Amino acid sequence: MNDFNALRDIPILIGAFFVLTSAIGIVRFPDLYSRLHASSKLVTLGSAGIFLGAALSFQDSAAFTRLLAVLIFQFLTTPLTAYLIAQAAYLRGLPPHLPGGIDEWGALGRAEEIAQADREAVRAMQTEGQG
């Protein structure tokens, strides 16, 4: 039971700590947007620590190539998921908790309008490319 292997266990413990704080943050933060900070940043580094510890415990080069692949997918998918959730919530009008009242986008709940403007901008770029 007490075979503590520092090389393997320290990254796993650090990773587990970050995943735990992520869960705590999700429970304690006031709105969806601030909870996304906890769920995206902390889980990325937390899972990286756990996977690194796992790869170190196998001590096999195949484990490291898998670790690298997992990390690349993590770093690409987690923030993009957060971005899509945040943008969908904002454009459909879920009010953010803003005690300071600073919102420099000011497009809350204006999904249709923004989608329309985006389509027009993309079309303008395409016609320019052909011209």
Next chain:
Amino acid sequence: MKGLALNVLLAVVWALFSGEVSLRELVIGFLLGYALLNMFPDALGTRSYQRTSFALLRFAAMFIRELTVANVQVALLALHPRPDLKPMIFKVNLHPHTDTTLTLLAATVTLMPGSVVLGFSPDRREMYVHAIGLDNTRAARESIHRVERALSAFLPTPSLKEAT
């Protein structure tokens, strides 16, 4: 990209000469080849490869530092007895970029201290960011612009046609 092709070729040659084409030998060959190409960049015509790869390494170092700071900061906020989030949504002006650069920029900024990307303006020249735990937006804007420059250093920039 000629430099990368040469580098891969050198890695394969090294692995063939070492008698076993394994991942380990390929990695060693790649690193040795990389050192060789950096010793004679002008003779081998790999000056641009050297610049690009240095920029990539600089970005990676910056990314790891920012991610660590971001994690510690959000963890402290989550464990604080009375967290003062100071949430706000602010605007960052961007230079013209390709969609690839914008995607990587959005992903990186979301993993940076205190910021999650919310959206872009239709012309892709403004990015809107939700921030927590920041006292003012100036420092956050500066670090986002730093990341923008670091990314542009190793990614292809848009032609003038796309930039308008």
